[in-house]
Amino acid sequence: MLESTVAAIRPLDEPAMVAAGELHGRLTKPAGSLGALEELSVRLAGLAAACPPPLPEPAAVAIFAGDHGVHAQGVTPWPQEVTAQMVGNFLAGGAVVNAFARQVGASVTVVDVGLATPLPPAPPVPAGGPRLVAANVRPGTRDLAVTAALTRDEARAAVETGIRVARELIDAGAGILLTGDMGIGNTTPAAVLVAAFTGIAPAEATGRGTGVDDPTYARKVDVVRAALARHAPDPADPLGVLAAVGGLEHAALAGLILGAAARRVPVLLDGVIAVSAALAAAAFAPEAVGAMVAGHRSAEPGASAALRHLGLDPLIDLGLRLGEGTGALLALPVVTGAVRVLHEVATFDSAGVAEK
Numbered sequence: 001m002l003e004s005t006v007a008a009i010r011p012l013d014e015p016a017m018v019a020a021g022e023l024h025g026r027l028t029k030p031a032g033s034l035g036a037l038e039e040l041s042v043r044l045a046g047l048a049a050a051c052p053p054p055l056p057e058p059a060a061v062a063i064f065a066g067d068h069g070v071h072a073q074g075v076t077p078w079p080q081e082v083t084a085q086m087v088g089n090f091l092a093g094g095a096v097v098n099a100f101a102r103q104v105g106a107s108v109t110v111v112d113v114g115l116a117t118p119l120p121p122a123p124p125v126p127a128g129g130p131r132l133v134a135a136n137v138r139p140g141t142r143d144l145a146v147t148a149a150l151t152r153d154e155a156r157a158a159v160e161t162g163i164r165v166a167r168e169l170i171d172a173g174a175g176i177l178l179t180g181d182m183g184i185g186n187t188t189p190a191a192v193l194v195a196a197f198t199g200i201a202p203a204e205a206t207g208r209g210t211g212v213d214d215p216t217y218a219r220k221v222d223v224v225r226a227a228l229a230r231h232a233p234d235p236a237d238p239l240g241v242l243a244a245v246g247g248l249e250h251a252a253l254a255g256l257i258l259g260a261a262a263r264r265v266p267v268l269l270d271g272v273i274a275v276s277a278a279l280a281a282a283a284f285a286p287e288a289v290g291a292m293v294a295g296h297r298s299a300e301p302g303a304s305a306a307l308r309h310l311g312l313d314p315l316i317d318l319g320l321r322l323g324e325g326t327g328a329l330l331a332l333p334v335v336t337g338a339v340r341v342l343h344e345v346a347t348f349d350s351a352g353v354a355e356k
Contacts, residue, residue, distance in 0.1 A: 001160045002239075002255075002284075008262035009285040012046030020045035020052065026347040030356075036313060037338040040293065044339055047264050047290055052342035056176035056266055056335050059106035060169040061097065061325045062256055063090060063180030064162065066114030066248035067140030069149065070227075071185040075220045078184045078210060080140075081117045086182050088120040090324075091130050097180060097324035098130065104332050106178065109133060109169065113161055114183075114248030116140035135161045137248055144189060144227045148244045155243035155251050162255025163262075170263050176335065177260045177267045178295075179274040180325030181249045187300060190276040191224045192245040194302035196233040197279035198309045207272065207300035207321070238283035246280070253277035258284060261291035268335060270328040271298035271321065275306035282310060293335055296320055296327035 020042040025031055032038060044053040065087045071080050089095045090110045093102075101108050108130040112119070116139040119132075137157045141149035150158070169177060187209035195205040202225040208217055231244040242251045254277040260267040261281070269275055269292055281288045294312040297304060299321040307314060315331040 001163055002156060005163050005258050005262045006285045009258065009287045011287050012043065012290045013049035014046065016049050016051045017042050017046040020342060023051060023342055026349070027341065027345045028347065029345070034341065036315070037334070037341065040335065041338040041342050043290065044266055045342070047266060049264065053339055054175055055339050055343065058174055059104060059176050059178055059332055060174035061101055061106050061108050061178040061180050061329065062165050062169065063097065063108065063110045063182055063325055064113050064249035064252040065110060065182040066186070067116035068183055068185040068189060068247055069141045069143035070145055070188050070223060072143050073145050073219065073223050074216065075188045075223055076185050076210060076212060077216065080184050083182055083184045084115050084117045084119050087112065087115065090182070091132055093129060095324060096322060096326050097329065100326055100329035104329055106329060106332065109165065111161065111165055111252065112136050113158055113252045114138060114140055133165065137161065141247055144192065144245045145223050148231065149189065149246060150243045150248070150251070152239055152243045155239055155246065158248045158251035159239070159242070159255035162252035163259035166256045166259025166263070170260070170265050175265065177256060177265060178325050178328040178332065179253050179256060179267065179270045179277070181253065181270070181273040181323050183247055183249050186247050186249060186273055188220055188223060189245055189247045189250060190272050191302050192227045193241065193250060193276040193279060194306050195224060195228055196241050196245065197235045197283060198305050200305050202228060205302040205305060207302060209300070235283055238280045242280055249273065250277045250280070254280040254284070257281040257292065258288055261285065261288035265291065266293055266335070267291050268293045268295045268328040268331060270295055270325050271323050272300035272303040272306070273323055275303050275310070278310060279306050295331035298327065
């Protein structure tokens, strides 16, 4: 499945992009006046191979949840069972991601790709509410500070879980996918992934995650540095990198991105977990970057480094570092607006407006 998905990813369609650029030049506005939105809409036309491209709706958020063996190294003060507890909160509709999803009318799918503790009892989910996909590859990763986090087969299983979820959501009608994540300790493997794929120093790739104190942050940087030295991950082997130092949710998110790119559907990236996974997706298939839209600039430093490496500019910058898919959801109306312009704004000729 992974190989066939990668093989299906193609470059952006140049004629559609040219047509979108020319259309922008005829709309009732000064050329270039919508700034980055014009570039985004042209790129989405290239992705869809159509001008104008389809409106990116309905939107579907996929939240991949997993636990991490590196939690044993004291990289976060939060107990590991919070991962499963927050999944229960997602399913009950009580998290920030749920509030933002309701605001923009996005569906929420929560995927257990690697929870280490059982889910708490959840109340019945109303029709159209969040749904759970049970796809647990293993109960959390191994401790990447001691050994490989996953076997190659486990990493592949997680990537292919993400591909399957992308296919299912698109087959159900989704016009855009949004990345979400949940995993206590998951910014540590994200930092290792960013350093491995971009080559930046461990301290540059590592942030404070949930807001750790100075001793915990120093320990976290040491863990990232030691993991890079122990595993020497090769960015030319993205599956190997994910196996050595990734998380199950990182691998599944890489698969979601690849699955969306293969179907020429945009995927709106959230924060540092998503963009670290996007680095892996781009290593599998460089043309997959054409399907990626950077929703926001996470406060985690590794996120900005990853976006620079991918050549993506974030749509909003609000200092967010929550994850869950929250930043992507806030950016969704910007993406929709960029495409709606090509559908609904009159041309100078049709509106009878004189041009410059």
